[in-house]
Amino acid sequence: MDMVEKTEKMIKEHKLLHRGQLCIVGVSGGADSIALLHILCNLRQGMGFEILAVHVHHGLRKNEADRDAVFVENICKEKDIPFVLCHVDVQSYVLEHKVSTEEGARILRYRAFAEVAGQYSTERKVCIAVAHHCNDQAETLLMNLCRGSGLRGLTGMHLQRGNIIRPLLFFCRREIEEYLKAHQISYISDSTNASLDYTRNRVRRSILPMLEAEVNIASIKHISAAAGQLGEVFDYIQVQARKHYEQVVVREDKKVGLSCEKVKELPLFLQGEVIRLLLEEAMDGLRDISSIHIEGLKDMFSKETGSHMDLPQGYFAHRDYCKLWIIHKSQKISKEKENxxxxxxxxxxxxxxxxxxxxxxxxxxxxxxxxxxxxxxxxxxxxxxxxxxxxxxxxxxxxxxxxxxxxxxxxxxxxxxxxxxxxxxxxxxxxxxxxxxxxxxxxxxxxxxxxxxxxxx
Structure with a gap:
């Protein structure tokens, strides 16, 4: 069974694509995304879905980036695939939001995919296909493990999350390169992928090859599989955390908080997940929230009334007798005495x-x-x-x-x-x-x- 047949089997088993659906394919021009585009192009007629290729120009590597855009557009013309070119300004975004270039590019890239998907979603069901594979999965797990991200960060990427699908997630980079070579499919290389200035490149070019050579030839496959299993465990924990959250959450006067006594009865790990759900509801997501904040909020369940803790995004946590509230500093708090x-x-x-x-x-x-x-x-x-x-x-x-x-x-x-x-x-x-x-x-x-x-x- 070749790679196209394996991908078709996996798509059907996991119901990633459906007849009549529009699949927006993120195509950078590199080996992974070109392989994905080629495979989906071979499957679109038999499975009855349509393809739209989107290339994001990040405004970096000026001449090289222009070359990439032209390369992808020409391939799409050859294969009669509709093509959309999106321009984003990564440098300005990085300066404004104080994130890394890699993170800023990722955020703007997915934002561009979502904007294109939004233009077609009123007409039909739309999904977005990206070309992550099990090497990417292993890299992500190892990086998050070393950064101390906890179980949440070890779950890796999902085969499907919302309208994002990853049809190549069970293939390794070696299989993708062999497929491209066997079918004489050309692709281009991003010069930054060779730079060891980026953490991911050091993991990709040094650590993973060493694990395969010195520990186990199937190390990448095993790490990727472990990430998938941890993801299933974490999804189950999230379901349980949501159930408990609804039992301990308190909503009063446009404020949201937790019953301290009820939360203290939960296992410590679930306490952390319940706190995250509280922050997601009270704040603008979990941006800039770290394990230090989560552990600090856990400690507040046992602190005295009036204790407080500063949080990112202009919020603070306030311990008020038997409750822990998350409040924005601009939010009006009644100055009347407690009844x-x-x-x-x-x-x-x-x-x-x-x-x-x-x-x-x-x-x-x-x-x-x-x-x-x-x-x-x-x-x-x-x-x-x-x-x-x-x-x-x-x-x-x-x-x-x-x-x-x-x-x-x-x-x-x-x-x-x-x-x-x-x-x-x-x-x-x-x-x-x-x-x-x-x-x-x-x-x-x-x-x-x-x-x-x-x-x-």
């Missing part, structure tokens, strides 16, 4: 009593109070006593605690005049802490969501 009430009681203290550690219940030395306690938000002149008997302004405290400016006027305080006894959700004043000399305890409990009345027992 709730304080309950107070007084009792005799003995040394064997265990001081509570909950966020909403605090014990204070009754004799430390100098006036009538009140419950309010901050005022000018408010201060708290810190270690060593020093005073710190509440403004400075909130800055040090990295409390977003938008919510500082919302934080509830327990005040003894200007001396702040308890910044609810954060810390209490050293001056009011339980000591060995404490005789009576004043317990103050905050109950969120109840009336604002103070109840004394």
């Amino acid at each position: 709730g009430r304080f309950e107070c009681r007084r009792f005799l203290y003995t040394q064997n009593m265990e001081i509570p550690t909950q966020e909403d219940v605090k014990w204070f030395d009754e004799e430390a109070f100098e006036g009538e306690v009140c419950f309010r938000t901050r005022k000018t002149g408010d201060y708290i006593e810190i270690a060593g008997g020093k005073h710190k302004s509440i403004k400075a405290l909130m800055i040090d605690e990295k409390i977003p400016a938008l919510i500082r006027d919302k934080i509830l305080l327990v005040a003894d005049g200007s001396h702040i006894v308890w910044v609810v959700g954060y810390r209490i004043s050293q001056a009011y802490k339980i000591k060995s000399s404490t005789t009576y305890v004043r317990e103050i409990k905050y109950i969120k969501g109840d009336t604002k009345d103070v109840v004394y027992h």
Whole structure:
């Protein structure tokens, strides 16, 4: 069975193409894309689909790029294949978005494919065929593994994802080159593919050949197969993560967050996937999100109320009692006090009593109070006593605690005049802490969501 027959069998088994469908083929002019174009051209009549070739001129390698475009256009004329040439400005995109040249070219290339597909999708079903093969798959897995991308990055490329198909994904580069040689099909080479300045080229030209020569001749096939299997595992995990996400997500007042207690019950790996789903919903995708952000957000499930963490794209995470919110810095946050009430009681203290550690219940030395306690938000002149008997302004405290400016006027305080006894959700004043000399305890409990009345027992 030759390569054309194998590709036809694989397309039918995985239902990549259908009769009457338009297949947009990304053609650079290199060996892989020319082989793909040639194979699909041989299959189009028998399988009943049509082909449209798209070549993207990246505005790089000026003379060489012009040559590539002319080469692909001439091949399409010979084989009676409709041809579209798209020009993109990679250099400007790279400067504006601060990405690598390789990444910028990839983004703009797929954007061009999608724009062409959009012009025809109203008339019929359209797919986009690209020429990735198992060497590309192995390269991607090894690069992502070395970069520490985790399971998500080890899944490699999918045979089909959305309207993108990869009919050559199960073939290796050697098979493609042998096919082109056997059929005397010419192609062109991109001079940058020989440069070791690019990480992918170093993996392609040095590491993979060494693995084949020194470890196993089928190393590339095995690595590519492993990527496919990991992809199937990861897809299953995503289905489970989505189910759990809908059970723990909270949507209120145009905000989206997670129930901390419910998320903490999940396995750690699923916690990370649930966080990613939250960020995808709350933000503009996962751009600039790294494992550091995911691990930081995991830690916030166990932090105090009011804790926050800066995120890319102008967002921050805010821990609000039992919830973790993702909020944009431009988003308006209510500065009204939380609805709730304080309950107070007084009792005799003995040394064997265990001081509570909950966020909403605090014990204070009754004799430390100098006036009538009140419950309010901050005022000018408010201060708290810190270690060593020093005073710190509440403004400075909130800055040090990295409390977003938008919510500082919302934080509830327990005040003894200007001396702040308890910044609810954060810390209490050293001056009011339980000591060995404490005789009576004043317990103050905050109950969120109840009336604002103070109840004394």
